Amino acid sequence: MVAEGHSDAFVAFERVQKSYDGETLVVKDLNLQIGKGEFLTMLGPSGSGKTTCLMMLAGFETATFGDILLGGKPINHIPPHKRGIGMVFQNYALFPHMTVGENLSFPLEVRSMGKSEREDKIRRALDMVQMGDFAGRRPAQLSGGQMQRIALARALVFEPELVLMDEPLGALDKNLRERMQFEIKHIHENLGVTVVYVTHDQTEALTMSDRIAVFDDGRIQQLATPDDLYERPENAFVAAFIGENNTLKGKVEKIEGDTCHVALDDGSRVKALRVFVEGEGARTTLSLRPERVRVDVKEGAADTVLEGTVKERIYLGDHIRVRMDVAGNDEFVVKVPNTSGERHFKLGEKVAVGWAKEDCRALDPS
């Protein structure tokens, strides 16, 4: 599914730049290949340029520089209505003066499709989103989740090969959002359509995507599968943005192969995996997932063992979340599984914490 290289990329951004005011770049040198049938998510904080990229792909914004290719052909100068790209908007954009059926019929009518064929496709699309009985309703008579389904059906009814979704679940409540995530994923799997999805919700991105492009500051910070992104963040921004993350700052003393020996700011010595450090003597940020930290580790039983002081303890049922002060960072969080041998943490208690070298990633200093 994952495209390798230009040749079989279905959608390609090649050195795309975008500026609105001629002074600052909103998108800086974007290169991205999306394979046919892939579910790719553009994830990032607001203002990171992800929506601008989507709008350029849809044709509502023009790239200031660079090419966007669809099926190998540049589409920079093709107007949106000739691109044949389905799109689901954040506010659904269902036409309020038309019924659900008329909304779905619209893309087929502008393609001069015959009546019986239209009705056939509309029925299939509505059945796909389990809204078969709603063809006669007006959008104002639907709930948020129902509007979402209709918007999805409308974007798919004319059978586009590429569908863009701009934070489509943003307006729904949590339970409905989770259900819709699975539904969208299943529809994607069944139809084999290529989806480019924009969101700022990392859980949503991790749940649905084949690959995720993490955007920040107009650039793709990392493009990877969900598990790679979580397990192997390549820089400090990605590590902090995806999932929960402990950071320790220090200076690289020595590099042996892929192992960095890092002196933390309080003087502790730590071994870390070399990911993104300039060299010996450079400052670095160490990234460590809370669930990879073990407690009550004996000296020598782990690559790194440090002492922490318990600051706060939160009982969360399946695990206990302990906030500690470790090596001068009092936001250091450890998730302790709630197993039968219940462990009590008292405030102020000293606890030995340890972790494997591979779980502690030495990243850029930012």
Added chain:
Amino acid sequence: MIALGPGPDNRAAPTGNTGNANMAQAEGVQGEVTAEKLVTADGIPLKRSMQRAERRRKLMAFLLVAPLLAFLFVSFIFPIAQMMWRSVENPEVVNALPRTLEALEGWDGEDLPDEEVYAALYQDMVADQELPRQEQRTGPLAVRLNYELSAARSAIARTAFRLDRLEPPYKEAFLDAHRLWGNPELWRIIQREGDPFTASYYIAALDMTYSDEGEVVMRDEDRRLYVPLFGRTFMLSAVILGLTFILGFPISYFMSILPMRKANLLMIFVLLPFWTSLLVRTTAWIVLLQEQGVINSSLVGLGLLDAENRLQMIYNMTGTIVAMTHILLPFMVLPLYSVMRTIPPSYMRAAKSLGAKPWTAFRRVYFPQTLPGIGAGGVLVFIISIGYYITPALVGGQDGRMISNEIARHMQQSLNWGLAAALGTMLLVSVLILYWAYNKLVGADNLKLG
């Protein structure tokens, strides 16, 4: 206001239940049945407690509206009712000539009436002269009959002046006093208008008249005045409506896609006619449009026009159309703009992404959503221009006049208030019919005024 109820501590419980009762009612019959059985904590039926709790709110609402309601009644509803009354009321003949009317019963309407009728007329006029001057009815009678037959006023005045010299037989005496008393038409008019209510103002307002046989017929083509004027008024209003739409739609759309600050600046230009005094505005139009005005002089100066063939652009229909379009443009732009502002740009984008060409997207997705604004603006502009008075009066000349100018003429110059009232009522009714038709076609709920 709630002193009618029990003590204040009793009231806390019922008020708490009010919401539930409301919901039960909204749910329909089933809900109402249960609501009747329900009682509040202190045993009062729920419905009654609810009404008591609502009473204060209703009274409050009424008090808030009351001053305006009173004002509207005194200054709007009452005058309109009076106008409609005046268009049918017809007391002059009945009051002045009771005996004559009685004697006229049984007259065939063909030849002159008998001596008996003239004697009754004499008695009526003598009786009237004995009244104090303020209460004399011959004057109003003369004016009233003059509306129908143009020499009637002088006939009555001259006869009244010579009344004490008249001697029987009265028929000859009256005929001698003024030849009009020998005209059967005058007598037919007296007989016809000898009723406290009349349709003759409406008949006149519809350019109709009574034939010699007493039937209502249209006037001769060249003597028709009001029906063509109504037609012209509607035609001008339609043209002005069309022009304000053609000029207003693009600017409203442009303002709706501009950032707020720039849109407000443009809005000031649109609203400028609102803020300028009517006379200043009209003077400006005269300066621009008159024969020696800016536009004509420029065209002549550029050699596009001969000095002898200067365009006549004011004191005619063109003047009325230009000036009124300018004045009424904001009434079209404001509702359009307020509606367009609420249409998110994502609709057009969605339509395009679904494959619609820009024009199709506009026609099928954007335009239908502006209909409430177009309807509101259209109704406003059309109804205001139908009754517009001052601008046509100032720059309309002869063929730019509208029906309201004729109403004003009858109010102020000819003093035929009955006819003015009839014309005014017809104008009012035609506006109501238009509004009704609009409501049938589009639905008044779709009217968005801001």
